[in-house]
Amino acid sequence: MVLFSPAHTMALWKGMKKDELERQYSPSQWSHRMSADDVIKSHVASLKEGTLKARSLAKTLLDVPYGDGDGEKLDVYMPTNGPSQGFPIVIYIHGGYWQFLSKEESGFMAVPLVQRGVAVAAVGYDIAPKGNMDLIVSQVRSSIVSIVQKYSHTSGVYLCGHSAGAHLAAMVLCTDWSQYSMTPQIKGAFLVSGIYDLLPILSTYVNEPLKMTEDVALRNSPGQLVPQLKQSSSACHIVVAVAQNDSPEFRCQSENFFKDLESMGLTVTFEDVPDTDHFNVIERFVDEDYQLTQLLLKIMEKN
């Protein structure tokens, strides 16, 4: 395995004590809106509410298997109007540190999109401790192949992932598709408040259920795989978005990954989203007027 080491990366986290590192990787402690407990409760409630609304608005196909495992299922939210084929599809990969959340509260971004003739698929995967990092990454990759095969008449496939889901979406972009039955063409990817270097979390509470070794963290770090990403996803418009009130470490993760992609000559945009924290930066996708919803619609129109 050839690993890519970007020259500019300043690993500030290496000088941090464990408690500071854990604070940097505790998104709920950085919200300016609520206490840590409340912002997580409110996040889950908001995602659930949005998903219920999407399920009432759209025609849905729920629990569609993309593999043989119990957890290998996805939900599809179909456009409410427009042509019955030739629509774009956005595949949403949920966050939650690879150990929380599920597809059951991950349909919320369909609310504005299905009404604009866009389909949304919410991917489920085996969170830890049932799943480990290698398995989760391979499940998400398989789900993309399955969707692209089943919806071969779409006008384009787009990815969106939040937090750990942005990491997984980036890992999809880094895939060597020669191991798969086909090569999905992904036109755009929204990576929202993601983690692209897994090394800093190895020694934190985040890794307790994941039990990653350094090898596992390295081979699953998109920041180490930028040359493969360039080979597999050179036609993809990548948006790296981060919340204004994300922790400095989270903001560095996004800035560094953006710079690595930019220096490789990829089509990439950086969005520093004002007045948001780690949680509402994605919750606000239920709103058609949200700046990231508008950018997604604009990018889909151009393609």
Ligand SMILES: N[C@@H](CC(=O)c1ccccc1NC=O)C(=O)O
């Ligand atoms: N310990 C983490 C918990 C966390 O990130 C989280 C918890 C429940 C559901 C989602 C979460 N994170 C991102 O989606 C935190 O401090 O925010």
